[in-house]
Amino acid sequence: MALPSDIINSSLNSPSVLKDGSKLNPDYIPERLPHREDKLKELTIAFRDIVNEPGKSSVRVVITGRTGTGKTVTARIFGKAFAEQVKNRGIKVEYVHVNCHRERTLYLITLKIAEQLKLSIPPRGLSSQEVFKIIHEYLERRNMYVIITLDEFDYFLNSSPPEDIYFIVRLYDELAVNVKRVSYIFIIRDLTTLSSLDKTVRDHIARDIIEFPPYKSNELYDILQDRVKIAFYDGTVSDDAVKFISDINGFDKGGSGNARLSIETLELAGRIADAEGSPIVTVEHAKKANSRLNEEASIILDELNYLELHPMLLVKALINLSKREKKESFPIGEVEDEYSRLCELLGVEPRRHTQVFEYMRRLKLMGIINTQQSGKGMRGRTTLLSLTFPASQELDDYVTKLIGALKNSEQK
Numbered sequence: 001m002a003l004p005s006d007i008i009n010s011s012l013n014s015p016s017v018l019k020d021g022s023k024l025n026p027d028y029i030p031e032r033l034p035h036r037e038d039k040l041k042e043l044t045i046a047f048r049d050i051v052n053e054p055g056k057s058s059v060r061v062v063i064t065g066r067t068g069t070g071k072t073v074t075a076r077i078f079g080k081a082f083a084e085q086v087k088n089r090g091i092k093v094e095y096v097h098v099n100c101h102r103e104r105t106l107y108l109i110t111l112k113i114a115e116q117l118k119l120s121i122p123p124r125g126l127s128s129q130e131v132f133k134i135i136h137e138y139l140e141r142r143n144m145y146v147i148i149t150l151d152e153f154d155y156f157l158n159s160s161p162p163e164d165i166y167f168i169v170r171l172y173d174e175l176a177v178n179v180k181r182v183s184y185i186f187i188i189r190d191l192t193t194l195s196s197l198d199k200t201v202r203d204h205i206a207r208d209i210i211e212f213p214p215y216k217s218n219e220l221y222d223i224l225q226d227r228v229k230i231a232f233y234d235g236t237v238s239d240d241a242v243k244f245i246s247d248i249n250g251f252d253k254g255g256s257g258n259a260r261l262s263i264e265t266l267e268l269a270g271r272i273a274d275a276e277g278s279p280i281v282t283v284e285h286a287k288k289a290n291s292r293l294n295e296e297a298s299i300i301l302d303e304l305n306y307l308e309l310h311p312m313l314l315v316k317a318l319i320n321l322s323k324r325e326k327k328e329s330f331p332i333g334e335v336e337d338e339y340s341r342l343c344e345l346l347g348v349e350p351r352r353h354t355q356v357f358e359y360m361r362r363l364k365l366m367g368i369i370n371t372q373q374s375g376k377g378m379r380g381r382t383t384l385l386s387l388t389f390p391a392s393q394e395l396d397d398y399v400t401k402l403i404g405a406l407k408n409s410e411q412k
């Protein structure tokens, strides 16, 4: 039997298909952005007034789209490249990227902006408004402009007091200045978050909306091939493996269109090939990686087997809405309406509201749905529901089949 030290040594020396795994890291910023060139163009057009008429207006752009559609990476690449290009034209622009999920309050967001501008702020005693004033004075002194991306802005809208939302978006009502130096990119996964906001606030956010559609399989293929070139040794990844991953995830083929998940699958396929001592990543490795990553989803499929008819119809209502409206979360009222419609179609009596509420609570405990409060707009809060997994065709078929079986057994 081999000694542990021998095993460790030989494994440390064993060859790998990966030349540089960091290129598959979710935070890695690639040099090229296949299939997002048009979005870079749209962003440039939206922000070109900073160059044409500096200081005249504060640009606001919303980027929206499902998870893994390249919203963050595109904003980052745009910001950096835009700042570099306008420098050649004599305009100083800094790009700042803040994740509102990590920086959960207005105060923390403001500090993060100051930190990225390399501005030192006294640790205590200042309000967010005062920090913003310091930031603006700093920009003014240096005759600079800043593009601030507020990523996962949904979280900020859903969890902040209205006065903080008001402050950040209506900045120039609060700061008495002539030259507008701050512009924003708001990244919002689900646009329904905006609908609960007061119109005067909403109009300051949603001026220009750029949608990022889920990727099709040929698009994922190009994105993956780019990563294969920089992360793997030449010729170590079979074309079939890349094709399999892009087909399984391509939105046009019933997948979620998620580039992050596709890259993650590619990486895992590489690690599986290494673990098996294979010099090539084959389609089998890609399949294994895919099913490992889908294990969680399959646990959920198992859970679905135990649902009764009415909670199952609520799941189906959410699947229908997600597919029809190409969004992820829906106000509870909308889900109930779709549920009632389904009941009518099936000729069953819909359950009362309180009972539906109870089912939703249970579905949440089972990890099948997520609930979230919508923003505290003037029109009050509402609960937003979403599925914890993509509403794929496969899942839809599965749920439809289960509903049919439950309906039949009820009739017997």
Ligand SMILES: Nc1ncnc2c1ncn2[C@@H]1O[C@H](COP(=O)(O)OP(=O)(O)OP(=O)(O)O)[C@@H](O)[C@H]1O
Binding pocket: 025, 026, 027, 028, 029, 030, 032, 033, 034, 035, 036, 065, 066, 067, 068, 069, 070, 071, 072, 073, 074, 189, 223, 259, 260, 263
């Ligand atoms: N067009 C593209 N070319 C190359 N890589 C891409 C492209 N689109 C997305 N990616 C990569 O896919 C991953 C996910 O992208 P990103 O984080 O930008 O998605 P997102 O839309 O912001 O997702 P989320 O809503 O979950 O935050 C990252 O590793 C990113 O580099």
